[in-house]
Amino acid sequence: MHGLIFRTLEAFISDAFGPDRWAQAVAFSDLPITSFEAMLQYDAAYFPILLTACAQNLDRAPSVILEDLGAYLITHQNHASVRRLMRFGGDTFSELLHSLDDLPGRTRLAVSGLELPHVHVREPIPRNFTIHCTGTPTGFGHVLVGLLRAMADDYGTLAVLDHRGVRDGAEIIEVQVIETAFADDRGFSLAETEAAHLG
Incomplete structure (x- = not known):
């Protein structure tokens, strides 16, 4: 499994709860590693072990940790590139949802070797x-x-999202878009992206 996945979990736990909580979780997991390199490959079996250790250490459900991790990827300043990648999906939230079928491919273009699950949207x-x-x-x-x-x-869209569990080997997410102009759109432009690259 791509090291960026492990490194992202490590960064989230360390940023949100402190480096000590990450160190405690790693110690509890009894894995032969304490920190991960983003561009290396690791045994995929490590991930559920680490996630379980983090959940027990933080007294949170694994699903809650993963959902918070997803939000962290968009809102934390160290991961602005993820927000830009997602905003390339469309000018509206609904357009973004329709573009998710292409997300694994767009991600591979951004990070060589990073494989994400297949996503299908209806x-x-x-x-x-x-x-x-x-x-x-x-x-x-x-x-x-x-x-x-x-x-x-x-x-700036009001939407209700619900993880409906696993059906026929696929995780199912239902999304209802309630109001498209509920709040101000934060905005996005190619100039913003070019400035980030130059910086």
């Missing part, structure tokens, strides 16, 4: 979306829920 009723996530890492659907909630806020 809109059977206007403003009501169903998202299917298939593949590893297990629990990615919860990360996506947190990420999309943060992106809805970013677009």
